Amino acid sequence: MKLNTQHLTQLAPEVQLPRYAIADTRQGIAHIGVGGFHRAHQAYYTDALMSTGSDLDWSICGVGLRAEDRKARDDLAGQDYLFTLYELGDSDDTEVRVIGSISDMLLAEDSAQALIDKLASPQIRIVSLTITEGGYCIDDSNGEFMAHLPQIQYDLAHPDTPTTVFGFICAALTQRRAAGTPAFTVMSCDNLPHNGAVTRKALLAFAALHNADLHDWIKANVSFPNAMVDRITPMTSTAHRLQLHDKHGIDDAWPVVCEPFVQWVLEDNFVNGRPAWEKVGVQFTDDVSPYEEMKIGLLNGSHLALTYLGFLKGYRFVHETMNDPLFVAYMRAYMDLDVTPNLAPVPGIDLTDYKQSLVQRFSNQAIADQLERVCSDGSSKFPKFTVPTINRLIADGRETERAALVVAAWALYLKGVDENGVSYKIPDPRAEFCQGLVADEALISQRLLGVEEIFGTAIPNSPGFVAAFERCYVSLRDKGVAETLERMLAEID
Structure with missing residues (x-):
């Protein structure tokens, strides 16, 4: 009808x-x-x-x-x-x-x-x-x-x-x-x-x-x-x-x-x-701030944490990443250890319940949410969804390895070829500019992290974060997503 x-x-x-x-x-x-x-x-x-x-x-x-x-x-x-x-x-x-x-x-x-x-x-x-x-x-x-x-x-x-x-x-x-x-x-x-x-x-x-x-x-x-x-x-x-x-x-x-x-x-x-x-x-x-910081750090931040890694692995839907226990374990670690300590109490919200709801929502196979959609406009999303978490980790002198993996996955994703050799287009208005940042393997850290409108000033000036980024990038490139996640999760244990 x-x-x-x-x-x-x-x-x-x-x-x-x-x-x-x-x-x-x-x-x-x-x-x-x-x-x-x-x-x-x-x-x-x-x-x-x-x-x-x-x-x-x-x-x-x-x-x-x-x-x-x-x-x-x-x-x-x-x-x-x-x-x-x-x-x-x-x-x-x-x-x-x-x-x-x-x-x-x-x-x-x-x-x-x-x-x-x-x-x-x-x-x-x-x-x-x-x-x-x-x-x-x-x-x-x-x-x-x-x-x-x-x-x-x-x-x-x-x-x-x-x-x-x-x-x-x-x-x-x-x-x-x-x-x-x-x-x-x-x-x-x-x-x-x-x-x-x-x-x-x-x-x-x-x-x-x-x-x-x-x-x-x-x-x-x-x-x-x-x-x-x-x-x-x-x-x-x-x-x-x-x-x-x-x-x-x-x-x-x-x-x-x-x-x-x-x-x-x-x-x-x-x-x-x-x-x-x-x-x-x-x-x-009267004050939306606690709710938006919760949602942006946990939901949107976790989306970015999963999406580029998932795309590199060959997945094309969000629920496919959630069917992989390595991705679920990494998402939980990122939320619990890297994002949650930065959040103020949220009126009426139990953060443990909220994080569990995100796992369930991302696992929804019926809506078939496309990783390509979540991958899109990364150059605009990173400054809002991920960089604030990284800046806080750096300022507090905390571990940055898991957050660095998010950035490293984006850097390798910008190459336009996944682990299976499948080529894809980068859905970003600044795709050509961003891909140019990763064109020279020897200069990726300097050129990508040095883009101030995306990563600000604290990230490229943190030797610890730069070193973590480089370790993660090399591991993803040479060992692949699964082995990189296994190593990272084993170090948490």
Whole structure:
């Protein structure tokens, strides 16, 4: 059955439907970067809230700034912006749910002004973002906004036809300010530390270069709540689409597949109203920091610890690494010995239980989470997910061997050939630059670790860490992943 509003009532009985009239909803959120994670997380929570019969004025207008967003828009538009959330676990208790909280999607390349007008309209009270870790144009080595980037310079020179998130938000806020329309909240849902503070810093830096008065108005009137977001959401495959069709009779051009687990911890800092997401499980707090540090260090850090080693070994899915006892033992050691001692107590969370839940979640074979997805954008992920742990280990004079193995695995992964001789592409916007860093075997330590925007200054200036990195790299290259892990785990025992 083709998914659309006309066919909703004809879907199989196990398919959960929106418990509200979609025609009765009104847009209150514009979301930039409509992908799998947004649809499995923010759109899911908003749909659940509207299904309680309240907050129907918080429907989402999707926004695409990239040319490749056109297919996503066309797929969604072809089914009245409905999509299926296909929740897959290792039991038979999977959920199939049609989500109706997205009601439109605008593309920047169709009309920059139409998009600016939408963001400037009074009904839009939150502009949310999933633009990837690298989309904030912050130099990780010094925390400064990279104003020199060509796309930023273009937007500063062409404020009426912007191309970046900063250009569009500033153009819309300029119109709102001129019209006397209250500002909106800018809410990052990206997976990076202090995401609200990072968004604020980047937007204010852009605004200062664009218009000093606008900068001051944004500083005084726009809020940027921090958030911790969590749900493993693999890339939807053809196999997923066929499984949804064959088992549940839904023909969906762009379903989203996710794990059963979902969490959103959100700072209650909104200047122009917000949905009552707490009614459907969102945790509001004054301080997100303990939750995000836990999640980024343990979940994201462990993901990186597994993914490059797994890819080198020849695995292609996260659950395959978890079927290998060596990988599970290494992950547990990394979490327990290297990350956990750095974490402050997390209100309401038992870290032992949380770490066990990660082992179970990573072992979920049903969602078939691709290692390629987790491997992607390593040059942006390392500074946020792994480097802080390494810096703390160095500062405390603690063992760095396990953490060095994560970096060494990435270095060898950048060679583009796994242990079985299979070649692969590096999914990173800076792939060519990163591969150049490992082209000369004799200079890998110096050139790779010396990239300050990735590894900072403490790592290349730590003789102990550099030596550990070199030992791990040589072991992976000459002995392979399994023997390297066996040796490392034996030394712990």
